[in-house]
Amino acid sequence: MSDNAELNVPEIGVGMLGYAFMGRAHSNALRSLPFAISPPPAIPRLVAVSGRDEVALKSMARRYGYERTYTDWRDLVADEDVQLLDNGGPNNLHAAPSIAAAEAGKHVFCEKPLARTAGEAHAMLEAVEKAGVKHGVAFNYRFVPAVRLARDLIRQGRLGRIYHFRAMYLQDWLMPHYNTPRLWRMDREQAGTGAIGDLAAHIVDLGRFLVGEIRGVSAMTRTFIDERPLPDGSGTGKVDVDDAFVAAIEFENGAIGSLEGTRLAAGRKNYELFEINGEKGSLRFNLERLNELQLYLVEEGQSETEGFRTIMVTESIHPWLKHWWPPGHIIGWEHTFIHELAHFLDCIANNRPVAPDGATFLDGYRAALVCDAIVESAQSRRQIELAYEDAGLQPTTQPR
Amino acid sequence: MSDNAELNVPEIGVGMLGYAFMGRAHSNALRSLPFAISPPPAIPRLVAVSGRDEVALKSMARRYGYERTYTDWRDLVADEDVQLLDNGGPNNLHAAPSIAAAEAGKHVFCEKPLARTAGEAHAMLEAVEKAGVKHGVAFNYRFVPAVRLARDLIRQGRLGRIYHFRAMYLQDWLMPHYNTPRLWRMDREQAGTGAIGDLAAHIVDLGRFLVGEIRGVSAMTRTFIDERPLPDGSGTGKVDVDDAFVAAIEFENGAIGSLEGTRLAAGRKNYELFEINGEKGSLRFNLERLNELQLYLVEEGQSETEGFRTIMVTESIHPWLKHWWPPGHIIGWEHTFIHELAHFLDCIANNRPVAPDGATFLDGYRAALVCDAIVESAQSRRQIELAYEDAGLQPTTQPR
């Protein structure tokens, strides 16, 4: 892994927490990054991976080249070679290890949602800020080239004032015919919420990244299937998180919109879609076709040719594409993590700010405030108003 | 116009109120229906058209073959040859003429929204029910073949239990660069509401037609541009209706969803879209591609070929298509009115019930209740619960 030695790029020791879906996605990115990004900002050294299942850990280490394994995350955090904790564990393991790592002076990159509640997220934010380490939340869709292009176009004023943001994130893996067991993602103690933390968090972050802060939330939630077989076959377990939510939202800048997420939309696999309407144009994005961005621009005096254009975001002038292939040779979902981790390593290696291109724990906390508001609005049947008092770092809604 | 005499189909005298967009769309349908639908259920006789502008009336009469014109709708209602009042006037002219016509024993077909408020709609409903005449509301999208197919598939249980209904109706004709004047549609006195009555009414009706009654509404509204040039050039006028709304909704049957409408979605022309997710499949429809219906069906044991299918709803076995052209030869927006008016004339001629295929004043009233709830929720920042007390015919929310 020392191929880039001559480039004089630093090596950064990474400790990975988790070996499931997200552990794999992050590890894949860390392994790909040194030859994919040219030159790489730093070379990740895959020091160790931690988790509970020793067999799975060994397999993970062998596959991705981790030097050692730990069955207790405290050992991972204590490992002197670990400079960066990459926290890909379940939601209930986000706070304690991240805080411990920060206190040990390590940088922290944490999966989303940052925490189960805004209160928990806030404690994490305080810890990393106090420790002065770099912190990031894996809102990886900021690192889709088409999404970055959307952000840049909006920043350039190409859409003018924004009127609307509507986003949905639809999946179907909890449909009855799959008979999906009650994983940790369906248990409030471990997950905090269901579709809200998993799906709303992503589209809330996109709304904040692209449009601005969300000020008001009116929401409804549902748990359509409230009992599921336990993974170990020992019977059934209660599902005490939401399967789905829908929310009307308003932004600080006056725009209104909607957020919607579900794991019960038959045929929708990873259908994250947003549309933004502004006074000079509109934008539309669909994660299942992540190499494309739809753009409508109001054009002076030639309206006979106006229409939504489908931009193939694969030109070398598009964000990150110079690292990849010729136009039309598409990239995939995993590339978002390569971009994101390259950015985070660059922030560490060259002491650059993670925000606003990447998401920090502050972003994770603010997204959590909106997620909390969805829960609270659904319970109280009233609109929740959000106020961001970041100076004092006080959460404005109470953790459940 | 007596071509169908040999068929022994009755002639029904129609009095048209209005000569603008909707007056034209209805008249076009009434003129096309006798040769388009074979055999026609009745032959509309275009007795008279009423409105305020005599020049426009004459032009309208000449174009569509109305026998006479009236500048006072009372004369239209009083005309003995008029058996059916087709009310295509502005919203503030829906109640009085429709009620008067019913009292005069005439059938009434009224544009949507049925009225400016649920209270007004309720009075209309009482009048037609009392008079025992046939009554219909021009929720013409029930008469899109793809929508009817969707309804039939749902009724057959092809989607199983419904989890979600999301609908949006996006247009852009109020975008700043068009400098659209303050028409009656932007004046509360004449229109009642803006996008709500115009756009929400349609998608509320589709939700009711396809899924069931709506029980809860949490909404936000906006008026982004609150002053516009007056049509007569005499200065500017206040816009006191909404430009846009967004609502989270829940249905009696437990489904949740969203409603969204705006006249400020750049590039969206007549983009009415709904998606329904059920336990056995999903449906998606887009009015700008009204000859197509997207359907996903959960299939036993062959999931490698599962996907959303795009049905060209142009086969002769599809609703109404036997009257039209071979497969793939698409029909247009105006055809929905031909289907709808053929249905309504059939109900008159053969004393058939307008509902549930067509919408009655009861449907118009219930849609108005939801529209009122959107307004009320946006004002009160709380969720509005709807209870339909049809026995007593009492509106459950108060007209504004």
Added chain:
Amino acid sequence: MSDNAELNVPEIGVGMLGYAFMGRAHSNALRSLPFAISPPPAIPRLVAVSGRDEVALKSMARRYGYERTYTDWRDLVADEDVQLLDNGGPNNLHAAPSIAAAEAGKHVFCEKPLARTAGEAHAMLEAVEKAGVKHGVAFNYRFVPAVRLARDLIRQGRLGRIYHFRAMYLQDWLMPHYNTPRLWRMDREQAGTGAIGDLAAHIVDLGRFLVGEIRGVSAMTRTFIDERPLPDGSGTGKVDVDDAFVAAIEFENGAIGSLEGTRLAAGRKNYELFEINGEKGSLRFNLERLNELQLYLVEEGQSETEGFRTIMVTESIHPWLKHWWPPGHIIGWEHTFIHELAHFLDCIANNRPVAPDGATFLDGYRAALVCDAIVESAQSRRQIELAYEDAGLQPTTQPR
């Protein structure tokens, strides 16, 4: 039908030959035109319809309002009230009635393909030219708004030099599972060819309309199912025309491209698609979504937003749309005939030239030359070069 009397638009007596698909489509347009097109260029008087089946004729007359019926087309041509012969009969009835009508001084509008062979078409062309009557061929896709827009954009030079034209016309009504009988369209004596005359004729005309004359053709054809049940149940009949063809073509201006047509493309209903690539942009059209045109324009210095745009060709500034509905309210296939017949009536009433906006018998003849070349190339397995000697009006390929 005299509603437009005050407009002082002339009445033109129409004699219709045929009562099947095309007879219906033309009649529908003639009946719609007076109120759809405002003001109409002329009012068609539906004098008579001719055909062989008296019952069908009576039904046709009743439905569309024809004053009388004839079972011999000679009587139709002889009818003094008939000023225009609208020939919607099968291909073998195109030549004789059209020539007779021209000789009787009547204008002629004929369905496509103009004739079974270029030789036959040439005789028709000579007859109408000699008679000095207006002549048109129902290449109705020239009258799709999106196609007209495409033509206008190309004419304005928006695409620059044209490199490629590729077109396909795919249907599936001869698929085995439909068990379609051997209609006249599958009999060489009556139809001339199969998919070639039916489908190639249309896309050849579009190629000529949009790009220019075709100079070279290399083709293959197939008859996949060569025996079919006779319509009268009396056994089976031989299919002696092509089910499908494919051709490489070159244009006079140097562009190359392809033509492809079949009646055996499962799932393709009326899928007529073309794409044109030029030095400054590309165009794409699909008849099943006829209200849309896809356009790509090479743009100076802003390539990050380049992409194919989907134009909703429904704005009032788009061709013919001022006669129809607001943006996004789509029109259908039948509207192409309304536009085309309005144009043809205008040419008669105001002595305007049918070409280049509409297709004349010269266009019908030239399309027939290309169709003949497809047949000849497939038989001879060599490229056929076309030379248009219009001065002498000699067909350059021999009729089969």
Added chain:
Amino acid sequence: MSDNAELNVPEIGVGMLGYAFMGRAHSNALRSLPFAISPPPAIPRLVAVSGRDEVALKSMARRYGYERTYTDWRDLVADEDVQLLDNGGPNNLHAAPSIAAAEAGKHVFCEKPLARTAGEAHAMLEAVEKAGVKHGVAFNYRFVPAVRLARDLIRQGRLGRIYHFRAMYLQDWLMPHYNTPRLWRMDREQAGTGAIGDLAAHIVDLGRFLVGEIRGVSAMTRTFIDERPLPDGSGTGKVDVDDAFVAAIEFENGAIGSLEGTRLAAGRKNYELFEINGEKGSLRFNLERLNELQLYLVEEGQSETEGFRTIMVTESIHPWLKHWWPPGHIIGWEHTFIHELAHFLDCIANNRPVAPDGATFLDGYRAALVCDAIVESAQSRRQIELAYEDAGLQPTTQPR
């Protein structure tokens, strides 16, 4: 790179020829494969890379971890650690190094087109067959999951008899406004042909892979821009290869179709599309949306729901997807090389046959025969008939 030691998978020494686009794509795959494919069939050891430019070689070696570099491919072939020559060089460097490697007993994986002419390809085929080494041609689109699914569905008889195969491969990188220099790809001596070898070779292979052998070809070609700036700025150079081609084709099994390719289709970036129509259904694929496959199936007795379905080919039951991410999390273009090289390494490690899943030099040779036929047909203006005499391994068309 020895992470998989415990798995007892063999290490295979790879020598890479070329460091441009294809050298990078193959190297990226070889580096990703050990952790992406679990378990990997073998671990590629990146022994050496050869090419002419020493600086570029060093950069390439550093980026991807090659142990050494050679400026003469003969040294690469002679390197004892090299067991597999991966030939990613320009077309004129396909034959000699591949033949030398085979003669040295090394396995050979070669970029497409296999050679500049069928004659050259044939010599390569003879060499590898004689040497008894494994040989493969990088027709990587066989390794798109959607394409493999298409192949499997056809094999299962889901489409029945095939009537049509139409394919196009459209790009725009030679458009005038890019002012692309005369690279080796535009020089006949180095490239053999232009769009034919580059683009036709791919779609010919797909036609062969999915439908069967091609028997007849009628084609046209064009060089629209025949002079371009030389890369070194020393003036302009002649383009003596084709920019574009179009061909009508027929298959041994009776199907007919079309092949079309160009580098001058404005807005088309890597638009490789095919559609197959059979007696029981149709398939459609577009490389720019490579995670999707469109499928239409004729269904008994429920035709009201028939339509083209868009399969998200991202389920774990789909080809290769178990190695990747959850449904809807798309993969990219580069993944085709990971699949293909994993397959080829597996064939080496476990002595499995490369065909029919992968393409061998026999496939490369047969594709070259069709490419030659395109050239010859365009020159001779007649249809070329192909006969595959594989026993004697005699090319049936003469190399140019």
